[in-house]
Amino acid sequence: MQLKQKIVALAILPLLLAIAAIGVLVQAQALRLGEQQQRLIENSIIASKRAELRNYVELGLSAIAPLYASGRDDPVTQQQVLAILLGLDYGNDGYFFVYDDQGRSLMHPRQPELVGRNLLTMADPERVQAIQALLHSAQRGDGFQRYQWQKPSTGLATEKLAYVVMLDRWGWMLGTGLYLDDVEQATRQARSELAANIRRTLWGLAGVALVAVLLVFAGGMTLNLSEQRLADRKLQLLAQRVVSSQEEERSRVSRELHDGISQLLVSVKFRLELACHELEAGSRQALGTLRDGLARLGGAISEVRRISHDLRPSLLDTIGLPAAIGQLAAEFERRSGLAVEYRQRLESAHLPDTEAVALFRIVQEALANVERHARASGVSILLEQRGATVQLGVVDDGIGFDVERTEQARCGGIGLRNMRERVEHLGGRFRLSSAPGRTELMVTLPLAG
Known part of the structure; x- marks a missing residue:
C-alpha cells in the first residue's frame, strides 16, 4: 500500500x-x-x-x-x-x-x-x-x-x-x-416491530457510515492532491536550488581558476620566457627571474590546494574534525585579521564522515558570513561532546541581522537555510539567534552508536 x-x-x-x-x-x-x-x-x-x-x-x-x-x-x-x-x-x-x-x-x-x-x-x-x-x-x-x-x-x-x-x-x-x-x-407483533426498528436503525447506521466513508475518501483525495501538488512544487524548488547550487559552485571554481590559477600560470609563463631570453642574451638576471617564476609556480600550487581543500576538506581524512576546524580557524584569523577563539572538548567521540563534513562546512560557511557581513572584531568557536550528542557553537560580536527575513531571502549557495536543512536531515537541531553585538549559531547532532 x-x-x-x-x-x-x-x-x-x-x-x-x-x-x-x-x-x-x-x-x-x-x-x-x-x-x-x-x-x-x-x-x-x-x-x-x-x-x-x-x-x-x-x-x-x-x-x-x-x-x-x-x-x-x-x-x-x-x-x-x-x-x-x-x-x-x-x-x-x-x-x-x-x-x-x-x-x-x-x-x-x-x-x-x-x-x-x-x-x-x-x-x-x-x-x-x-x-x-x-x-x-x-x-x-x-x-x-x-x-x-x-x-x-x-x-x-x-x-x-x-x-x-x-x-x-x-x-x-x-x-x-x-x-x-x-x-x-401481541408479543409476536412486538417482536416483529422491534426487528423492523432494528433493521431500520442498522440501515440508517450503514447509510451514515457510507456517507462518512465517502466524505473521508473525498477529503483524503482532496488532501492528497493538494499535498501532491505542494510536494511537486517543493521538489521543483529543490531541483532548482540543486541546479543553482551546482551552477554557483561551478561559477565560483571557474572564477577562482580564471582569476587565480590562470593569472598565476600566465605570470609564471611570462617569467620563464623572460628567463629564457635572458639566458640566451647571457644576462646575469636570468637566475633571479627563474627563481621568481618558481616562486610564482609555488603560489599556483598552493592556490590549487586551497581550491581542492574547499571542494573536499582532505584534512578531515588525515587529522580529524577537531584539528581540521582548528586549522580552518587559524587560516581565517590570518586572512581576516579577526581574533578567533577555538575550544574543543570532543574527547574520543566517533563522528561518521557525513556528520564531520557537515560540521566542517557549517563552520566554514559561518566564518565566511562573519567575514562578509558581521563587521565583527572577534569570533568564538566551541566544539564539544554532551552526553550522546556533539554540539557546535559559533558566536561573533558583530552588528547582527534579522534571522527570519534573511533565511527567507537566501536561496542559493549553502546559506543559512541549507545549513538548517543539512542538520535536520542528519536528525540534529539547528538554532540561530542574532542581535546587535551577538550572533550565535548552535548545532546539535546525535553521536553514532
Whole structure:
C-alpha cells in the first residue's frame, strides 16, 4: 500500500469499527428493551385477564348462590346448579367447567365427551397434569393456573389461563379460563416491530457510515492532491536550488581558476620566457627571474590546494574534525585579521564522515558570513561532546541581522537555510539567534552508536 492509501485506510477503518460497535450496542440495547416491552405487554394482558376471570367466576358464583346457599345438597339441587353454569357462556371460547375433588368432570359445555371421566392424571403437550394442578391451586386459594387445553374454535391445543374456586360443601371445583393466544400474537407483533426498528436503525447506521466513508475518501483525495501538488512544487524548488547550487559552485571554481590559477600560470609563463631570453642574451638576471617564476609556480600550487581543500576538506581524512576546524580557524584569523577563539572538548567521540563534513562546512560557511557581513572584531568557536550528542557553537560580536527575513531571502549557495536543512536531515537541531553585538549559531547532532 502507498502512503496515501495507508492514511485513507487509517482514517476509514476506525470510523467503520466505531460505527459497527455502535450498531452492535444499539442492537443489543434494542433487544433488551424489546424483551422488557414484551414482558410488560404480557404482564399487562395477563393482569387484565386475571381481573376478567375473577369477575366471571364471581358472576358464576352469584348465579348459583341462591341454590348453593339454600343448604340443600341433594342431587336435584346439584343438577340445577350444573344446568345454570352450563348456560353461562361468553364469547366463542368462554365457558365454565366443574370437577369434583377427585378430578372427575361433572360439567363441560364444549367437550361433553369428557363428562364423567376422571382426568386427574391427564397431561397437556407440555406434560402438565392440568386438572391436578387446578385442584391444588383451588385448594391453596390462589386459584390461577396456566396450562394448555384444546381451544373450541380451532380445535388446537392452546395455552390457557384458568381461575378456579372450591365449593367446599359439595367438594366441587368451579372455574373458567381464557386462552392466551392473543398474548402470543401481541408479543409476536412486538417482536416483529422491534426487528423492523432494528433493521431500520442498522440501515440508517450503514447509510451514515457510507456517507462518512465517502466524505473521508473525498477529503483524503482532496488532501492528497493538494499535498501532491505542494510536494511537486517543493521538489521543483529543490531541483532548482540543486541546479543553482551546482551552477554557483561551478561559477565560483571557474572564477577562482580564471582569476587565480590562470593569472598565476600566465605570470609564471611570462617569467620563464623572460628567463629564457635572458639566458640566451647571457644576462646575469636570468637566475633571479627563474627563481621568481618558481616562486610564482609555488603560489599556483598552493592556490590549487586551497581550491581542492574547499571542494573536499582532505584534512578531515588525515587529522580529524577537531584539528581540521582548528586549522580552518587559524587560516581565517590570518586572512581576516579577526581574533578567533577555538575550544574543543570532543574527547574520543566517533563522528561518521557525513556528520564531520557537515560540521566542517557549517563552520566554514559561518566564518565566511562573519567575514562578509558581521563587521565583527572577534569570533568564538566551541566544539564539544554532551552526553550522546556533539554540539557546535559559533558566536561573533558583530552588528547582527534579522534571522527570519534573511533565511527567507537566501536561496542559493549553502546559506543559512541549507545549513538548517543539512542538520535536520542528519536528525540534529539547528538554532540561530542574532542581535546587535551577538550572533550565535548552535548545532546539535546525535553521536553514532
